[in-house]
Amino acid sequence: VITYNVAVTACEKGEQWQLALAVLKAMFDTSLVPDVISYSAAVSACEKAQHWQEALVLFTQMHESELLPNVIAYNAAVSACGKGEQWQRALDLVASAKQKDSSSSHAIAYSSAISAGGRCAQWQHALG
Numbered sequence: 001v002i003t004y005n006v007a008v009t010a011c012e013k014g015e016q017w018q019l020a021l022a023v024l025k026a027m028f029d030t031s032l033v034p035d036v037i038s039y040s041a042a043v044s045a046c047e048k049a050q051h052w053q054e055a056l057v058l059f060t061q062m063h064e065s066e067l068l069p070n071v072i073a074y075n076a077a078v079s080a081c082g083k084g085e086q087w088q089r090a091l092d093l094v095a096s097a098k099q100k101d102s103s104s105s106h107a108i109a110y111s112s113a114i115s116a117g118g119r120c121a122q123w124q125h126a127l128g
Helices: 002-013 017-029 036-048 052-064 071-083 087-100 104-119
Strands: none
Touching: 002 017, 002 036, 017 036, 017 052, 036 052, 036 071, 052 071, 052 087, 071 087
């Protein structure tokens, strides 16, 4: 799993989102189970490429796999929604993160949600 995680992370850093998804698929094909790091890097790769739908699919798959998303996954998913002007989805993710962890570690997610609301002229909703 570690080797695959390094590959997915390298794809994310190199802005190769499709290759990151291919590596994730290869994990399943070889009967390896992706972990939080695998999914977080893939979600982040999709976010950087402005593919919010794919980022949310991966985020949902993480939940369905009974993995708890980390701060990186939440922030990447919220940011992907923001870039896709999906302010309501971004706010839903922030609310979900807040329910699971009330710490200040989600400051970036809040900022991304506010940015998403601002892009869509929905800043009042973003401020909650």
